[in-house]
Amino acid sequence: MSKPDIKPVPIKIHPRLTSGRFNNMRVGMVALTQLAFFGMPWLQWNGRQAVHFNLAEHHFLIFGISLWPQDFIYLAALLVVSALGLFLWTTLAGRLWCGYSCPQTVYTQIMIWIERAIQGDHNARRKLDAAPMSAGKLAKKSATQMIMAAFSLWTGLTFVGYFTPMRELATLQMGPWDLFWTLFYGGFTWLMAGVLREKVCLHMCPYARFQGSMFDDNTLIISYDAKRGEPRGKTQAKSEAQTKGCIDCxxxxxxxxxxIDIRNGLQYECIGCAACIDACDQVMDKLKSPRGLIRYTSANALQGKPAQSPSFHRPRIVIYSSLLAGIITLSTTALVLKKPFKVDVLRDRASLVEQSDDGLLQNRYSLRVINTTEQAQRYVVTVEGLPGIRMEKPGEVIEVKPAQTETVPVRVQAAPENAPRGSHRIHFVIRSLNDDVTIREKSSFIGE
Structure with a gap:
């Protein structure tokens, strides 16, 4: 019995360089995403870093937006919007995120450019891999890895620059944790994009496994037109009709x-980068045949069925779009109407109630005032909820520096006849003297 013909699986894939409109789009996305990633930490806003996630002080600054732990709801909304946006986009246009914007794809492309610049085109790299070790091979491989490692460290340093001021890191003013995360993030960039590359997409990315469940017959995907392309082969190119098919190049x-071979149909390994479309179009141009043997299309279009348009006839598009629009509208409205300061009221548990020199009952509190604006603010505090209740120092003004927090101890007094034994609901009223915004925070007053 003869043994089955088993084709060897290449250890490393060296994709051939292509050009075309979709390649230009991919290059443009690499440039755009990296310009944003590497440039953002250097931007300044009102004398400070424009985008700074200060974990030590639990304070996130994004241009003119100041967020604190109490604003966690906005982070949750952002994550939900990102997920729904990805689901909607996948249903409409397949895996365009993977092919053009995914960090794994972007950084893998950069690493391939570095490799190509030093070792040559895809054929030269394959020959170099197969060649025995020599001084020339060692030099090329070492130079490639050194440049990849340098780029990865630069990436790691930039990532840390979002959490530690970038201008400090640029002068190597970094602590042990800054150094650790620079090496950690840089090392994983080198490992994922420089070493594992497509294996991450094939074996590690969960999106590749469940993205097919979001497709329908009208989803735009990369497909091979088998009706036009089959049967394949150069010998088929004898009639005018057959010159429009696949020549099996x-x-x-x-x-x-x-x-992968896109001619075998839709496969989860396909990341939707459209490199095969550019390559096939170039071959068709040389054969003076119409483009589109491989193209972005839908299952319905390939079968000659009319596309379901408009999109609101597709239930999942309606659901994703409605949820996305609702969450974005609510989050944007809440962010626009967000108060320019926040207040937390903490009772002094060590001393529930005491008596002042003039015979009034007295409770102690700590007011934590958070100024979320870029200007110094002045606040005045009053209290209400019981007859005759007042601050020990009425009219006292609290000053808080820009984007800072001030914790102020205060005492609230009430006459014994107005505050019998037990807990009584009261409200602190904090008013900004700068923009006349008022916040009311509830608390309790203990009487006896």
Missing amino acids: GICVQVCPTG
């Missing part, structure tokens, strides 16, 4: 970063 496989 295999270039679509050579340019694929995950090493």
Whole structure:
């Protein structure tokens, strides 16, 4: 019995360089995403870093927006919007996120550019891998890894720059944790994009496993037109009709970063980068055949069925869009109407009630005033809820520096006849003297 013909699986995929409109889009997305990532920590806003996530002080600054732990709801909304946006986009246009914007795809592309610049095109890199070790091979491989490592460290340093002021890190003023996270993030960038590459998409990314469940027959995906392309082969190119089909050149496989053959149909390994479309279009141009043998299309379009348009006829599009619009509207409205300061009231548990020199009952509190604006603010505090209740120092003004927190001890007094034994609901009224905004915070007054 003859043994089955088993094709060897390449240890490392070296995708062939292609060009075209979709390649230009990918290059543009790499440039855009990296310009934003590397440039953002250097931007200044009102004399400070424009985007700074200060974990030590639990304070996030995003241009003119100041967020504190109490604003966690906005982070939750952002995560929900990101998830719903990804679901909606996947239902409409397949895995365009993976092909053009995913950090794994972007950084893998950068690492391939570095490798290509030093070691040559895809054929040269394959020959170099297969060649025995020599001084030339060692030099090229070492230079490639050194530049990849340097780029990865730069990436790690920039990532830490979102949490520690970037201008301090640029002068190497970093603590042990800054150094650790620079090496950690940089090391994983090198490992994921420089070493594992497409294996992350094939074996580690969960999105590749469940994205098919969000597709329908009208989802825009990369597909091979089998009706036009089959049967394959150069010998088929004898009639005018057959010159429009696949000549089985295999270039679509050579340019694929995950090493699949798109002609075998939709596969979870496909990241939607459209490199095969650019490659096939170039071959069709040389054969003077129409483009589109491999193209963005839908299952209905391939079968000659009319596309379901408009999109609101598709239930999942309606659901995703409605949820997305609702959450964005609510979050934006809440952010616009957000008060320019926050107040936390803490009772002094060590001393529930005491008597002042003039015979009034007295409770102690700590007011934590958070100024979320970029200007110094002045506040005045009053109290209400019981007859004759007042502050020990009425009219006292609290001053808080820009984007800072001030904790102020205060005492509240009430006559014994107005505060019998037990707990009584009261409210602190904090008014900003700068913009006349008022916040009421509830608390309790203990009488005896």
